[in-house]
Amino acid sequence: MTEFPVLTVRSTDPTPPYEQLRRQLAALIHDGTLAGGQRLPPLRQIAGDLGLAVGTVARTYRELEAAGLVESRRGRGTRVTDIPPPRAEDSPALLRAAEEFVQRARAFGAERSAIVAAVRQVLDGSP
Structure with a gap:
């Protein structure tokens, strides 16, 4: 199994944590590091790894889904979409x-x- 890229959230950054995380994941999707169909780690895992609330990571995933970059399905987790993201x-x-x-x-x-x-x-x- 391929190791998931390292994500970081800086407490000194005035940008909200969910947005810092969203930007990083979107960039990884746009540059092909995260390929179509690849599963993102569970909310609780990322929250625990980064010391964030689960709701913060959930908001990140919702924002990515609204942008068409990921798709969440119960029982399947959240996966990168196969459809190229909009410009x-x-x-x-x-x-x-x-x-x-x-x-x-x-x-x-x-x-x-x-x-x-x-x-x-x-x-x-x-x-």
Whole structure:
């Protein structure tokens, strides 16, 4: 049996643990490390390994399922889908993330131009 990739959650990261985990699993699926049909570890196993609540991991799996990356079936566990995931630009999750960012930025008082500049700066890898 192939060893499952190591997952980590950093308590110092302001990103919620379920989102840190979701990003890592999504990346592993997109790059082919986790192949179609491959079973993800049980919720309790990941929760125990990472010191998280089972509900946190369950939310991660629900988010991945909503994005079409995994499928959960009672008695079969959660498996990576065989269907290629939708392109990121078509993803409702990407739009939700962008909407959340814009709302937070506006709460800080940022104007449209400052929000766009911040996104460009991040995309360009500039600090």
